[in-house]
Amino acid sequence: MSLKIYFFVGIVIIIIATVGFGASLNTAPKVNKIGSADNIAVSKPTVDVTNTVLNTSGVNAISATVTVKNIDTISHTYRICMIVKAGALISDTSGSGADCSNTASISASNTGSTTITFAIPRTTNNLSYWNMAIHQIA
Numbered sequence: 001m002s003l004k005i006y007f008f009v010g011i012v013i014i015i016i017a018t019v020g021f022g023a024s025l026n027t028a029p030k031v032n033k034i035g036s037a038d039n040i041a042v043s044k045p046t047v048d049v050t051n052t053v054l055n056t057s058g059v060n061a062i063s064a065t066v067t068v069k070n071i072d073t074i075s076h077t078y079r080i081c082m083i084v085k086a087g088a089l090i091s092d093t094s095g096s097g098a099d100c101s102n103t104a105s106i107s108a109s110n111t112g113s114t115t116i117t118f119a120i121p122r123t124t125n126n127l128s129y130w131n132m133a134i135h136q137i138a
Contacts, residue, residue, distance in 0.1 A: 046072035047134055050111060054130075060121035061086070066132065067113040070106040077138040078103045080114060085129035086122035102137065 051067040066080050081100040083090070099118050106112035 045134075046070060046076055046136055047078055049132070049134070051113075052132070054124075055115070056124055057121070059123055059125055061118065061124050061127060062121045063115050063117045064130075065113055065115045067111055068103065068106070068134065069111045070108060073108050075105045075107045076136050077105050079135045079137050080116060081133045081135075082116050082118070083129075083131045083133070084118065084122050084127070086124075087126045087128075089120060089122060105138065 048069045048071055049066065050069050051065075053065045054061050055063040055065060061084070064082050064084075066082075068078060068080070070076050079100055079102050081098060084099065099116050101114040101116040103112045103114045
């Protein structure tokens with residue numbers, strides 16, 4: 001008799017826990033798409049950075065010339081943004097003041113470059129961080 005009671009109590013606990021966590025007994029289990037509500041695939045990059053040169057005027061970094069190689073089989077255009085931190089100043093990453101530039105169309109397996117002129121020149125003696133973001137736009 002006690003085995004039946006333990007079994008019954010166990011089933012009741014499972015039902016309460018299942019419904020308590022937002023599921024119903026009629027909900028079919030499905031794969032949780034963690035980090036992506038619509039399960040968009042992230043494709044591999046089509047570009048490699050081959051060279052970056054920081055251009056200076058006196059003690060200020062005024063621009064950066066970035067050379068990239070299109071590793072895809074078709075032509076692409078890329079938007080390249082620099083994020084630079086020097087002292088308390090950090091690059092604007094959006095809007096018209098962003099430290100960004102577009103490349104011309106780069107054919108398959110070829111290189112192209114663009115110069116990004118910084119909206120606010122950064123002092124090179126306290127340059128603490130710089131990174132870039134590249135977005136394929138065409």
